[in-house]
Amino acid sequence: MPHDHHDHDHLSPSGHPFRADNDTALTYWQQMEIAVRELLVKKGQLTSVEINAQIEAMDARSPADGAAVVARAWVDPDFKARLLDNAAAATREMGFDIGPLNLIAVENTATVHNLIVCTLCSCYPRNLLGLPPDWYKTRAYRSRAVKEPRKVLREFGVDLPDTSQIRVHDSTADMRYVVIPARPDGTEGMDEATLAKLVTRDSMIGTGLARVPGVA
Amino acid sequence: MTRVRVKSMFPPGHVRAPFYVRGKTGEVEREIGPFGNPEQLAYGLKAEKKTLYRVRFSMQELWGETAENPTDTVDVEVYAHWLEEV
Numbered sequence: 001m002p003h004d005h006h007d008h009d010h011l012s013p014s015g016h017p018f019r020a021d022n023d024t025a026l027t028y029w030q031q032m033e034i035a036v037r038e039l040l041v042k043k044g045q046l047t048s049v050e051i052n053a054q055i056e057a058m059d060a061r062s063p064a065d066g067a068a069v070v071a072r073a074w075v076d077p078d079f080k081a082r083l084l085d086n087a088a089a090a091t092r093e094m095g096f097d098i099g100p101l102n103l104i105a106v107e108n109t110a111t112v113h114n115l116i117v118c119t120l121c122s123c124y125p126r127n128l129l130g131l132p133p134d135w136y137k138t139r140a141y142r143s144r145a146v147k148e149p150r151k152v153l154r155e156f157g158v159d160l161p162d163t164s165q166i167r168v169h170d171s172t173a174d175m176r177y178v179v180i181p182a183r184p185d186g187t188e189g190m191d192e193a194t195l196a197k198l199v200t201r202d203s204m205i206g207t208g209l210a211r212v213p214g215v216a
Numbered sequence: 217m218t219r220v221r222v223k224s225m226f227p228p229g230h231v232r233a234p235f236y237v238r239g240k241t242g243e244v245e246r247e248i249g250p251f252g253n254p255e256q257l258a259y260g261l262k263a264e265k266k267t268l269y270r271v272r273f274s275m276q277e278l279w280g281e282t283a284e285n286p287t288d289t290v291d292v293e294v295y296a297h298w299l300e301e302v
Contacts, residue, residue, distance in 0.1 A: 150285060173293035
């Protein structure tokens with residue numbers, strides 16, 4: 001048996017659970033999306049190829065882009081200064097096509113830890129980091145991050161001493177945020193590409209720390 | 217730093233000032249610049265430019281005695297027309 005599922009009534013012959021077909025009626029907004037898209041194509045404003053290319057461009061964005069920016073900031077103090085001054089311009093300078101993104105970078109230090117949330121909806125620096133994790137959009141994360149960030153961080157495995165200061169950033173309007181995690185000890189002399197592998201998605205949201213070399 | 221209070225008003229519709237900062241006092245962390253007012257943009261109306269600020273609130277100010285750690289802070293983006301100087 002390939003997997004150890006126990007509910008045998010709902011298993012396919014391959015041992016995986018069946019997934020229900022999406023045979024339900026379209027919602028109002030799904031219908032609107034299809035109607036507007038088809039009209040735009042029919043009127044010659046856009047082609048299906050262009051729409052798919054844009055979807056692929058969005059899917060190609062990933063935390064690796066942000067990790068490259070963080071690694072550059074770790075090795076190049078002048079770049080870090082530009083990143084903290086105007087994160088959108090500094091990111092474009094590295095060649096990332098982040099569109100109209102208004103970006104602010106905030107830096108973790110020995111005494112300050114930054115955490116990003118959007119309490120009103122799900123604002124996230126998608127043009128740099130790709131799509132947000134599902135938990136980022138939950139009511140639990142959105143409401144608790146501004147009320148009990150230390151407890152939330154402990155659940156993510158980040159236990160900060162009382163002497164450190166937590167700065168939560170609520171993306172309520174036009175800005176998006178990226179955390180520059182603290183550079184781990186034991187990384188002296190590493191090149192940018194190696195350093196970038198230590199920078200996780202969560203470390204750029206603030207719910208994690210950068211990986212320490214040699215620790216899983 | 218300029219101390220400001222978020223106006224305690226409750227208009228209907230699409231606004232970007234979250235409930236938990238209304239009536240609360242904080243310090244302007246930085247001015248971000250003019251953006252089209254989302255309260256008009258959301259309805260496809262011609263939007264006036266409004267200045268957006270980042271305002272820093274202490275957990276003590278936001279949550280009082282139930283604050284997890286009174287000196288931790290939350291920075292929130294708030295438009296000028298929601299702020300009054302104190």
